[in-house]
Every structure is written in C-alpha cells, then in structure tokens.
Amino acid sequence: MRPFEQIVADYGPVVLRVCRAVLGPVDAEDAWSETFLAALKAYPDLPGDANVEAWLVTIAHRKAIDATRARARGPVAVAAPPERPAATGRPEQWDGDLWAALRELPAKQRAAVAYHYLAGLPYKEIAAITGGSTDAARRAAADGIRRLRATYPLSTSDEGGTR
Amino acid sequence: MTSSSDPGAERLFASLPPNDDDAHARLHARLVEAAQREGVLDIGYRTIDSPVGPLLLAATEAGLVRVAYAREDHDGVLAGLAAAVSPRILNAPARLDAVARQLDEYFARTRQHFDLRLDLRLSKGFRRQVLAHLPEIGYGRTESYAQVATASGSPKAVRAVGTACATNPLPIVVPCHRVVRSDGSFGGYVGGPETKRALLDLEGVA
Numbered sequence: 567m568r569p570f571e572q573i574v575a576d577y578g579p580v581v582l583r584v585c586r587a588v589l590g591p592v593d594a595e596d597a598w599s600e601t602f603l604a605a606l607k608a609y610p611d612l613p614g615d616a617n618v619e620a621w622l623v624t625i626a627h628r629k630a631i632d633a634t635r636a637r638a639r640g641p642v643a644v645a646a647p648p649e650r651p652a653a654t655g656r657p658e659q660w661d662g663d664l665w666a667a668l669r670e671l672p673a674k675q676r677a678a679v680a681y682h683y684l685a686g687l688p689y690k691e692i693a694a695i696t697g698g699s700t701d702a703a704r705r706a707a708a709d710g711i712r713r714l715r716a717t718y719p720l721s722t723s724d725e726g727g728t729r
Numbered sequence: 730m731t732s733s734s735d736p737g738a739e740r741l742f743a744s745l746p747p748n749d750d751d752a753h754a755r756l757h758a759r760l761v762e763a764a765q766r767e768g769v770l771d772i773g774y775r776t777i778d779s780p781v782g783p784l785l786l787a788a789t790e791a792g793l794v795r796v797a798y799a800r801e802d803h804d805g806v807l808a809g810l811a812a813a814v815s816p817r818i819l820n821a822p823a824r825l826d827a828v829a830r831q832l833d834e835y836f837a838r839t840r841q842h843f844d845l846r847l848d849l850r851l852s853k854g855f856r857r858q859v860l861a862h863l864p865e866i867g868y869g870r871t872e873s874y875a876q877v878a879t880a881s882g883s884p885k886a887v888r889a890v891g892t893a894c895a896t897n898p899l900p901i902v903v904p905c906h907r908v909v910r911s912d913g914s915f916g917g918y919v920g921g922p923e924t925k926r927a928l929l930d931l932e933g934v935a
Contacts, residue, residue: 567811567812567816568808568811568816569772569807569808569810569811569816569818570816570817570818570819571774571807571818571819571820574757574760574819578753578756578757579747579748579749579753582749582752582753582756583745583747595752595755595756595759598756599756599759599760599763602756602760603760603763603764603767603769606760606764606769606770606817606819607767607769609816609817610815610816610817664741664742664745683738683739683741683742684742684745711738711741714741715741718741
C-alpha cells in the first residue's frame with residue numbers, strides 16, 4: 567500500500583479541479599479538505615486493486631452533496647464575495663468565465679462533465695457514483711458539454727478567432 | 730489525465746491549469762493539521778540536509794520511529810513504514826521540528842546526547858535490547874561488538890549485535906556508530922563506512 571502522501575500528490579490536483587467544477591471556487595477547498603481527511607481515515611481498509619481516483623471522486627461527490635444541502639439550509643451565498651487582499655498574489659488563477667458557465671449547468675450534468683472530462687473516469691464509473699445508468703451518465707455529460715459550448719464565451723472565440 | 734475522446738470538449742478545459750501549486754500547498758498543510766487534530770496521522774515525516782547527506786525523519790505519535798540515510802532509499806523506507814506500521818503517512822515537517830533541531834545541534838557539536846521520545850516498535854527482541862543499551866555508550870567513546878553483547882545480556886551473541894546495529898531503525902540518534910570491531914577497525918555501518926568514520930571524527934574519536 568502506497569504511503570498516503572503519494573495519494574495526495576498523485577490525485578490532489580485533479581480532485582481539486584473536480585471540486586471546483588462541481589462546487590465553484592468558494593466551497594471547493596472545504597470539500598477537498600473533507601474528502602482527503604475522510605480518505606485518510608478509510609485508506610488502510612481500501613482494497614489493493616481499488617481504482618483510487620474513482621474512490622476519491624466518490625467521496626468528493628458525497629461531500630459535494632453535503633455541501634450543497636448545507637448551503638440550501640444555510641444563508642444564501644452572495645454571487646460575488648467581497649474582495650479581500652490576496653494572500654497568494656494569485657487569488658484566482660483559474661478561468662472565472664468557465665466556472666461561472668459550469669455553475670449554470672444542472673447538478674447531474676455538471677457532475678458528469680467534471681468526472682468525465684476533468685477526472686477522466688469512464689461513464690460506467692460515473693454512473694456508479696451518481697446513480698442511474700451508464701447511458702444516462704453519457705447523455706448528461708454530452709448535454710452538459712453542448713450547453714457549456716453555448717454559454718462559455720471563450721470556446722467560440724478560440725475557434726472563430728474573433729478576439 | 731483526461732481520457733476524453735472529444736477534442737472539442739478538451740479545448741473547453743484547455744485554459745485550466747492542471748496544477749495549482751499554491752492551493753495544493755495550502756490544502757496539504759490544512760490536511761496535516763486536521764489529521765493531527767483527529768489523531769489519524771499515524772506517521773509524519775520530513776527530510777533534512779545534513780553533513781552526512783539527506784536524512785529522512787519519521788515519527789509516530791509515540792515518538793521518532795525512523796531515521797534513514799539516502800542510500801537506504803527514502804521512498805523505499807516510506808513504503809516499508811506503510812507496510813510495517815500504517816499507510817496513513819504524510820509529509821508533516823512540524824512533527825519533526827525537535828528532532829531536526831537536535832540533529833542540527835549534534836552536527837554543530839553543541840549537543841552530545843539526544844533528548845527525544847523514541848518509538849522502537851520496528852525493532853524486536855534481542856535487537857531491541859541492544860538498541861536500548863547503545864545510548865549508554867557515551868559521546869566520543871566506542872565499544873566493541875563483544876562488549877555490547879555482554880552488556881545486552883548475551884555475551885556470545887556478537888553476530889546478533891552486528892545484525893542489530895545493521896538494522897538499527899534510528900541511526901545517529903541511537904548511536905550504533907559507536908560500536909566498532911575489537912581490533913579497533915570501524916566495521917560496517919547502515920550509512921556506509923565513510924559515514925561511520927565521519928560521525929566518529931565529529932565526536933573526536935581518534
């Protein structure tokens with residue numbers, strides 16, 4: 567069994583991308599932290615032949631559902647949090663437009679897009695995580711991508727060179 | 730990482746950096762802190778530079794459990810700890826702060842013995858008895874394998890003393906380098922004979 571540090575190094579970045587895609591930048595870091603703490607606790611019992619990435623995404627998916635429920639119960643998050651001084655010098659080095667477009671997708675589509683295109687999981691694995699059939703997962707990802715193409719401005723300018 | 734067969738969709742995400750090192754470092758630190766707080770960080774480790782090369786230091790909650798030279802292969806040592814103790818292992822430098830400081834002082838010749846909690850679980854039976862005796866050999870002094878065998882209660886177990894020293898999980902801190910051959914030559918060492926000589930030179934052994 568690999569030391570857990572190796573798991574964090576190998577899969578930490580991709581799980582962060584998935585959390586950001588599914589939850590947005592504000593809640594993503596909490597979800598990442600809860601995911602890896604839960605994974606650390608359960609790690610000694612993980613079967614040796616398990617797909618570690620799918621396992622982590624499964625945990626992250628549950629944490630995302632918890633976070634979404636908590637948010638629904640709690641105070642409504644403002645669309646743009648007040649600006650704070652940047653601690654890192656690069657407070658937002660990802661593409662804000664893309665994350666905004668992702669946020670507009672229905673939850674099922676957003677999850678299918680993130681797990682397939684960011685985590686690289688096959689639709690069969692995604693169906694096991696989100697529930698439903700493999701075909702439904704494939705359809706959700708395809709619908710999500712089609713909608714993203716329509717709402718995410720950079721994708722058209724990349725192809726048309728209009729900027 | 731992405732295994733998609735749709736190049737158009739790939740382009741959608743092309744602007745995303747695959748890694749966000751600042752966020753990763755921040756989240757890693759947060760994970761270590763939470764794991765420590767909840768008592769699920771079974772082994773914390775760090776590496777330090779030293780005059781005898783990079784050293785891997787690893788500690789359980791009970792104390793320092795492993796010191797390893799580069800020639801022992803640090804990745805292999807961590808894999809061994811995962812198998813022998815627990816795979817709940819994280820790079821957690823703060824847990825090793827006291828160890829790192831005392832080793833610095835030792836190499837700067839301002840410290841002659843270590844005051845650390847030790848976790849000797851990697852060593853069993855007679856080997857453990859041998860290791861328990863070694864700190865009694867004073868700084869700058871040496872004992873022969875035969876003397877150590879006698880002090881450990883088994884005068885005939887000279888070869889076993891050699892094995893105990895060769896498999897010492899806590900070199901430097903448990904000073905197996907102070908055990909030498911009866912004829913005065915240095916004998917083998919887990920960190921290599923040149924390292925053994927360097928440590929004895931440091932301690933002023935003629």
